[in-house]
Amino acid sequence: GSRYTTQKDAVDEVVNRLISAVEVAELKLSKPLGFETGGTVRPEEEEARRSDNSLADLQYAVTGMERVWLGASGTGGLSAIVASTNKALDATVRADLANVRSALETIPPPLRTALTKNRESVEAARAALSTLRATLAAEVVSNLGVTLKFNDNDGD
Numbered sequence: 407g408s409r410y411t412t413q414k415d416a417v418d419e420v421v422n423r424l425i426s427a428v429e430v431a432e433l434k435l436s437k438p439l440g441f442e443t444g445g446t447v448r449p450e451e452e453e454a455r456r457s458d459n460s461l462a463d464l465q466y467a468v469t470g471m472e473r474v475w476l477g478a479s480g481t482g483g484l485s486a487i488v489a490s491t492n493k494a495l496d497a498t499v500r501a502d503l504a505n506v507r508s509a510l511e512t513i514p515p516p517l518r519t520a521l522t523k524n525r526e527s528v529e530a531a532r533a534a535l536s537t538l539r540a541t542l543a544a545e546v547v548s549n550l551g552v553t554l555k556f557n558d559n560d561g562d
Contacts, residue, residue, distance in 0.1 A: 414551070420484065421542070421552045424474050428539040431467050431506075434460065435532040438521050447525070449518045458516040464531075468507050471538075475499060484546070492549050499546065502538040509534040 410416040436442065437451035454460040477483030489496035509531035513520045520528050547554055 417484075417487070417550055418552050418555070420474065421546060421550060422555050424471060424484070425539060425542045425547075425554075427467060427471055427474075428535055428542060431464055431471075432532060432535040432539060434464060435528055435535065438517070439525070439528055439532060441532075447521050449521050452517055452521070455518050458518070460517040461510060461513055461515050465507070465510055468503065468510065472503050472507075475503060484550075488546060488549055495541075495545055495549055498541055499538070502534070502541050506531065506534040506538055 408416070410419065434453050438448050440446040440448050449455065452460050454463055473483070475483050476485050485496050485500070488499070509527070513527045513531055514524055517528070543554065546552070
């Protein structure tokens, strides 16, 4: 009764969605930082600017990423699958996730103010997300033999 015909199909879907979630989080910082406009800060591009929930929303997204990687108990998820063949890669992803969380926690709220007064901290968080995305898209995909799929963030 599964929508997936093989376990590989299910793993492909989970990994692709995790990578997509990281890309979305990265865009939520890249756009207001001006990465798409030559470096001009654009606070109006902040997703939750009116409620000042942008940083909290990103932290919740990271919690979701951690749950996918570590599983609900912290001992399962994709981590268990990767660690069974490559403990070093599992440790790298865990460190990347911790770096993202730490970088987000160093941004003084609200994000709209940090964009100009603490830009370095926002850029550091975006860079940490970029590193996580690269690790997932290259090393995890290779380790698990995942077929990458296009998503809405690809610009195609």
